[in-house]
Structure formats: C-alpha cells, structure tokens
Amino acid sequence: MTTAVGYEGPLFLGIDGGGSKCRVILTTADNQVVGEGLSGPANPLRGMKVATDSILSATHQALTCAGLAHRDIDQLVVGAGLAGVNMPEYFRIFSDWQHPFKAMYLTSDLHVACIGAHQGGDGAVIIAGTGSCGLADVKGEIIEVGGHGFPYGDNGSGAWMGLQLVHHVLLAKDLLGPATLLTDLLCEELKLTETLALVDFFMHATPTTYAKYAPLVFAAAEQGDLIAAEIIRQAAAHIDAIALRLLSLNPPRLSLIGGLAQKLVPYLATEVQSRVTPALQAPEFGAIWFARQRHPA
Amino acid sequence: MTTAVGYEGPLFLGIDGGGSKCRVILTTADNQVVGEGLSGPANPLRGMKVATDSILSATHQALTCAGLAHRDIDQLVVGAGLAGVNMPEYFRIFSDWQHPFKAMYLTSDLHVACIGAHQGGDGAVIIAGTGSCGLADVKGEIIEVGGHGFPYGDNGSGAWMGLQLVHHVLLAKDLLGPATLLTDLLCEELKLTETLALVDFFMHATPTTYAKYAPLVFAAAEQGDLIAAEIIRQAAAHIDAIALRLLSLNPPRLSLIGGLAQKLVPYLATEVQSRVTPALQAPEFGAIWFARQRHPA
Numbered sequence: 001m002t003t004a005v006g007y008e009g010p011l012f013l014g015i016d017g018g019g020s021k022c023r024v025i026l027t028t029a030d031n032q033v034v035g036e037g038l039s040g041p042a043n044p045l046r047g048m049k050v051a052t053d054s055i056l057s058a059t060h061q062a063l064t065c066a067g068l069a070h071r072d073i074d075q076l077v078v079g080a081g082l083a084g085v086n087m088p089e090y091f092r093i094f095s096d097w098q099h100p101f102k103a104m105y106l107t108s109d110l111h112v113a114c115i116g117a118h119q120g121g122d123g124a125v126i127i128a129g130t131g132s133c134g135l136a137d138v139k140g141e142i143i144e145v146g147g148h149g150f151p152y153g154d155n156g157s158g159a160w161m162g163l164q165l166v167h168h169v170l171l172a173k174d175l176l177g178p179a180t181l182l183t184d185l186l187c188e189e190l191k192l193t194e195t196l197a198l199v200d201f202f203m204h205a206t207p208t209t210y211a212k213y214a215p216l217v218f219a220a221a222e223q224g225d226l227i228a229a230e231i232i233r234q235a236a237a238h239i240d241a242i243a244l245r246l247l248s249l250n251p252p253r254l255s256l257i258g259g260l261a262q263k264l265v266p267y268l269a270t271e272v273q274s275r276v277t278p279a280l281q282a283p284e285f286g287a288i289w290f291a292r293q294r295h296p297a
Numbered sequence: 298m299t300t301a302v303g304y305e306g307p308l309f310l311g312i313d314g315g316g317s318k319c320r321v322i323l324t325t326a327d328n329q330v331v332g333e334g335l336s337g338p339a340n341p342l343r344g345m346k347v348a349t350d351s352i353l354s355a356t357h358q359a360l361t362c363a364g365l366a367h368r369d370i371d372q373l374v375v376g377a378g379l380a381g382v383n384m385p386e387y388f389r390i391f392s393d394w395q396h397p398f399k400a401m402y403l404t405s406d407l408h409v410a411c412i413g414a415h416q417g418g419d420g421a422v423i424i425a426g427t428g429s430c431g432l433a434d435v436k437g438e439i440i441e442v443g444g445h446g447f448p449y450g451d452n453g454s455g456a457w458m459g460l461q462l463v464h465h466v467l468l469a470k471d472l473l474g475p476a477t478l479l480t481d482l483l484c485e486e487l488k489l490t491e492t493l494a495l496v497d498f499f500m501h502a503t504p505t506t507y508a509k510y511a512p513l514v515f516a517a518a519e520q521g522d523l524i525a526a527e528i529i530r531q532a533a534a535h536i537d538a539i540a541l542r543l544l545s546l547n548p549p550r551l552s553l554i555g556g557l558a559q560k561l562v563p564y565l566a567t568e569v570q571s572r573v574t575p576a577l578q579a580p581e582f583g584a585i586w587f588a589r590q591r592h593p594a
Binding site for chain 1: 383384386442443449450460463464468471492497499535538539542
C-alpha cells in the first residue's frame with residue numbers, strides 16, 4: 001500500500017476533537033509525524049456538519065503538510081477522540097458517518113487524552129480546564145467521571161470557578177457578602193463597576209466566558225483573599241474526589257491536564273499530589289495509539 | 298370624564314408583568330374591581346413586541362370584563378410593574394413606548410409586589426419563587442437586592458435548589474458523593490435512571506425547569522435526607538441574608554411571597570421569622586397604588 005508520494009505502509013491520523021477546536025496529527029507506519037492540522041469545534045452536539053467539516057478541514061491541512069494529495073484521504077487509518085461521543089446517541093450518529101477514510105476508530109476525547117498521557121499504557125487522566133472530568137483505563141476496565149456539563153456539573157473547573165467568582169462579586173455588590181479583592185479584580189478586568197452592567201455582561205455567558213475569569217480567583221488567593229482561597233479549596237476538593245475515584249482502579253500513572261491543571265496541583269491533597277505524573281503525549285497522539293491498537297496489521 | 302358605560306372619574310389599571318405571565322386588574326376611581334386579564338410574558342428582555350402584546354391582550358380582556366369598549370383604553374391610568382425595567386436600558390425603552398393609555402407609571406414587578414403586600418404603605422418584600430430577590434421601600438428610600446438571574450444569582454430560589462439537587466444526584470451517579478433519597482426521588486419523578494439520560498434532560502434546562510424539582514428537596518428533607526437538609530439550610534441562609542439587609546431600613550412590615558415562600562419560612566432564622574407578616578394584596582394591586590400615588594388628582 002503506497003500513497004502518491006511513496007510512504008510505506010498505512011498512514012495514521014489522530015484526531016482530538018473538542019467543543020472549541022479540532023487538532024489532528026498525521027504519522028507514518030513507523031511513527032514519524034509528517035503533518036498536522038487545526039480547525040474549529042468537532043463536537044457532534046454542535047451538529048454533525050460542523051463536526052465533520054472541522055475534521056475534514058484539519059485533515060486536509062495535515063495531508064498538505066505531508067505533501068500528500070486530498071485524494072490520499074482514503075489511505076488514512078484514523079483514531080478519533082471526540083467530545084460528546086460518550087453519549088450513545090452521538091456515538092451511533094458518528095459511527096454512521098460515511099467517512100472518506102480507510103478506517104475510523106471512534107472514542108471520546110477524554111479517552112484519547114488518557115491513552116496519550118500514558119503513551120498507550122494503562123493509566124488515569126483528569127482534565128481541569130473549562131470543564132472537569134476524569135477517566136481511568138486499567139486492564140481493559142474503564143471508569144469515567146464528570147464531564148456532564150455546566151452549571152450542574154463540571155465542578156472544580158474553570159467555568160465553575162468563574163461562576164463562583166461572579167456569584168461572590170454580586171453578593172458583595174448587594175451588600176450580602178464582603179467586597180474583597182475579587183470584586184476589584186473583576187471590575188477592573190471588565191472595566192465595569194455597576195451591578196447591572198456586570199449582570200448584563202454575564203447574562204448569557206458560556207462556560208468558556210466564565211472560565212476566562214478563573215485566573216482572577218488564583219490571583220486574589222495569592223494575595224490572601226479568603227473567599228478566593230475558599231473557592232479554590234472547594235475546586236481542589238472536587239478534583240481530589242475525582243482523583244480518588246480513579247485511583248480506586250490502581251492505575252500505574254495519573255496525569256492532570258487542561259488549562260487549570262498546573263494552577264490546581266499545589267492545592268490538591270498530599271495523597272493525590274504524590275501520585276500525579278506528567279502527561280507524556282498529547283491527546284491526538286493518544287488517538288493514534290487507539291487506532292493502531294485496533295487496526296488489523 | 299366619563300367612559301362609554303359611564304364609570305365616574307378615572308379608571309386605574311394595575312399591571313404585574315413577569316417573565317412568564319402578565320396579570321392586570323382594572324378598578325374604578327373608588328377602588329371597585331371591575332375587570333381583570335391574564336396573558337403571557339411582559340418582560341422587555343423577551344423583546345418589546347412580546348411584552349407590549351401581552352400587556353395589550355390582558356388589558357383588552359379587562360376592558361371586556363368591565364363592559365367597556367377597546368377604545369376606552371385611552372381612559373386608563375396605568376401602573377405597570379414590569380420585570381427587567383430595573384435595568385436602565387429597559388426602563389428607557391419602555392418609557393419610550395407610544396402606549397395607548399391616558400397615562401402610564403412604570404416601575405419594577407418587585408416594587409409593585411412590595412407596595413401591594415403593604416397596601417400602599419412602607420415595607421419590605423422578598424420573592425422566593427423561580428428566582429429570589431428583595432426590596433424595601435421606607436420613607437422614600439429604596440433598597441433592592443438580588444434578582445440578578447441564574448445561575449450566578451438567584452441563590453436560595455427554586456431554580457437554585459433544583460440546580461443543587463441535580464448537582465448532588467450527578468455526584469452520586471459518579472460515586473463522588475452519597476446516593477440519597479434525592480437520587481431516588483429525582484429518578485422516579487423523571488422516570489430516568491441513567492446518568493447520561495439525566496444529563497440529556499437538564500442540558501438546556503431553564504430556571505423554570507430546575508425550579509420545578511425544588512419541592513423534591515423539601516420532600517427528601519422531611520424524610521431525614523441530610524444533603525437535602527443542607528441544601529435547604531443554604532437556601533434559607535441566603536433568604537435570611539436578604540431579609541437582614543432589607544430590615545436594616547427598619548420597614549414596618551416584611552412579607553415573603555412566591556412559590557417557595559411558605560415552604561422556606563420554617564427554616565428561616567428566628568429573628569427573621571418573627572418579622573414575617575402576610576402580604577395584604579397582590580402585586581397588580583400594588584401597581585394601582587403606584588399609579589394613584591403619582592397621578593395628578
């Protein structure tokens with residue numbers, strides 16, 4: 001099997017498709033990275049057309065990168081880790097996609113993040129970014145927690161921390177709670193001081209918007225703000241609870257990834273901190289491991 | 298000034314316009330109720346056309362009730378208490394409305410609720426329903442708290458309690474928290490047991506949907522559920538904080554209204570409970586007081 005420009009053996013494409021962006025990597029049979037691509041959301045909850053357009057756009061970038069033609073897409077063995085396909089309905093919809101690849105192996109973005117973090121080996125991963133969730137994959141047994149969405153879930157995430165921030169600032173504005181540094185930092189950042197202007201700003205805020213202001217909570221806590229410290233304590237307690245649940249499977253490794261991970265680690269329980277190991281590879285590489293492990297040689 | 302059917306003096310129309318419905322009452326100059334009407338949302342945040350259509354529809358019902366012609370609308374002195382007009386932008390938009398009435402006096406739905414509860418006298422009111430908010434009106438000084446919206450505000454409300462319920466049930470489903478009676482009651486009520494089915498149900502839930510399940514929290518607490526009791530304790534603490542803030546103005550009366558009010562009162566602090574007095578009239582009557590107090594004799 002040889003493509004237009006003569007790579008030997010099958011080509012593997014790894015897809016990390018999240019709610020805001022889709023990242024792909026293209027490798028040869030002997031694991032050389034020859035292309036990559038980046039596009040918009042690849043979460044089927046946003047609609048199948050948006051998701052498949054994002055995937056195809058990023059794939060074409062990767063093919064071009066590798067000096068391949070668009071028609072070589074039918075040579076690709078694809079591992080796709082997509083947000084949302086943990087829901088059976090979306091797994092089914094995506095499985096029915098008449099994709100243009102040689103083969104496609106489908107799982108969740110969280111699962112490929114775990115496989116990548118441990119380079120194809122067993123382990124557990126917690127994502128603490130805009131949302132929060134965790135997965136352990138040990139001897140074929142999988143535990144998955146969280147990732148249910150906002151505001152009823154995703155506790156300890158950036159969106160959750162931003163929501164607590166706005167909540168406390170509005171309490172302070174109503175004189176129902178103390179005005180602390182959190183109020184100053186948020187009003188300064190938004191260049192807004194009136195309660196109604198703040199309400200107007202957050203009235204239709206997405207989780208991404210809330211998460212954008214989570215770093216202010218860390219900034220305030222570092223300057224001794226007690227309410228900020230309490231928000232972080234609660235966030236860390238939730239991440240600890242996820243970690244302890246995943247550690248019940250005895251994974252050989254546990255990695256914390258996502259935009260808040262590094263900031264949160266110092267606040268986690270000692271027993272959790274001592275188990276945290278660096279993620280070895282990015283989720284899109286995990287997607288390639290996933291495809292390789294399933295594709296007939 | 299005499300209308301088609303010969304009522305003496307001006308006719309007053311009181312409007313209580315909320316986010317889900319608009320209720321109006323029509324009275325004669327000597328306070329006899331001669332008509333009423335009920336229609337959909339009259340909150341300008343849903344769009345001016347929706348709001349004014351609701352107001353006019355309910356007004357025409359009230360005119361018909363009173364044996365008056367639609368053209369008699371230009372005889373009405375109107376007090377309008379509308380959700381959303383506490384925001385200056387919406388107050389301005391509504392003030393610019395080329396209304397068909399003889400005169401219109403505009404304020405918030407919360408304000409007319411307070412005036413109605415105390416039959417035109419000074420006092421304070423707390424609404425604990427889908428949302429939560431409070432207002433005190435004492436010697437011309439007004440304090441207004443809460444009512445900022447969901448999920449960052451409206452703590453202690455039905456929507457907030459429903460959100461805590463869903464949050465705790467999902468934690469239990471993930472084995473991150475105890476499965477209590479709350480889990481049984483919610484799953485039974487929804488006839489759903491799978492985590493993903495619950496998530497799917499609440500994914501785009503409105504505050505009204507969350508509030509619908511708040512009574513389950515009271516039901517569980519009455520049967521000794523500790524998590525339910527803690528949710529109610531936090532809700533009551535928030536309502537207490539609103540009450541104490543309003544009582545700082547020394548209002549002669551304090552009323553609690555809204556769908557959760559009666560259920561919450563037993564959980565409030567003794568010092569707050571002892572101050573709670575029944576609301577004397579409904580908000581639409583408060584709107585008539587508001588117009589009467591401002592309309593030149």
